[in-house]
Amino acid sequence: MKLYYTAGSCSLFPHIVLREAGQGFTLESVDIKKKKTAGGKDFTAINPKGMVPVLQLDDGTVLTEGVAIAQYIADKVPESNLIAPIGTMARYHCVEWLNYISAELHKTFTPIFRPGTPETYKELLQEYLQVRFRYINIVLSEQNYLVGNRFSVADAYLFTMMRWAQSLKLDMFRYPALAAYLDHIAERPAVLTALKVERLKG
Numbered sequence: 001m002k003l004y005y006t007a008g009s010c011s012l013f014p015h016i017v018l019r020e021a022g023q024g025f026t027l028e029s030v031d032i033k034k035k036k037t038a039g040g041k042d043f044t045a046i047n048p049k050g051m052v053p054v055l056q057l058d059d060g061t062v063l064t065e066g067v068a069i070a071q072y073i074a075d076k077v078p079e080s081n082l083i084a085p086i087g088t089m090a091r092y093h094c095v096e097w098l099n100y101i102s103a104e105l106h107k108t109f110t111p112i113f114r115p116g117t118p119e120t121y122k123e124l125l126q127e128y129l130q131v132r133f134r135y136i137n138i139v140l141s142e143q144n145y146l147v148g149n150r151f152s153v154a155d156a157y158l159f160t161m162m163r164w165a166q167s168l169k170l171d172m173f174r175y176p177a178l179a180a181y182l183d184h185i186a187e188r189p190a191v192l193t194a195l196k197v198e199r200l201k202g
């Protein structure tokens with residue numbers, strides 16, 4: 001399996017999941033602006049959407065979308081307990097979080113990082129994000145993880161998104177439970193390795 005990634009981008013989420021699952025995989029970085037892989041290939045020939053993450057299986061099958069990739073890896077290694085079995089309520093609660101993080105956080109952040117986005121719109125988006133962080137902070141003041149009191153793919157995704165919040169210098173003191181949760185997730189060996197390999201600060 002190969003994960004196409006760009007350091008510090010949303011591909012950190014499936015990168016963490018692959019390490020948590022203990023699966024053998026290789027990594028190839030992608031210059032997301034030039035749409036070129038480190039090996040010099042046209043990245044749009046691999047993913048016509050031109051976006052990371054991409055998981056390429058050994059038989060050449062390509063899977064895109066972080067939420068799909070994470071579930072694929074977690075289901076492939078059920079003993080890693082990275083997602084609850086299909087049919088259980090815990091599974092749907094996990095999917096509920098994955099969708100919330102994707103739709104309500106990930107795609108709210110994206111325009112903030114685009115140079116062409118008007119500053120007033122960026123401020124509005126940051127306000128929207130704060131409303132969501134307040135909600136997540138309340139949830140995490142009563143539990144250590146998003147689902148079932150154990151680390152899951154949803155935590156890997158939230159951690160990845162919250163690194164972006166920290167890079168925007170959003171004041172995390174307003175969200176003590178969320179801040180403590182992030183410190184705790186950052187100590188996981190798989191997370192530390194993924195950050196180190198992507199040359200990111202912990």
Ligand SMILES: N[C@@H](CCC(=O)N[C@@H](CS)C(=O)NCC(=O)O)C(=O)O
Nearest residue numbers: 009010032050051052053065066067
């Ligand atoms: N819906 C996709 C979004 C992936 C995404 O936004 N990837 C960004 C990096 S975080 C990207 O590759 N952007 C390049 C572009 O928009 O051209 C997913 O969740 O996997």
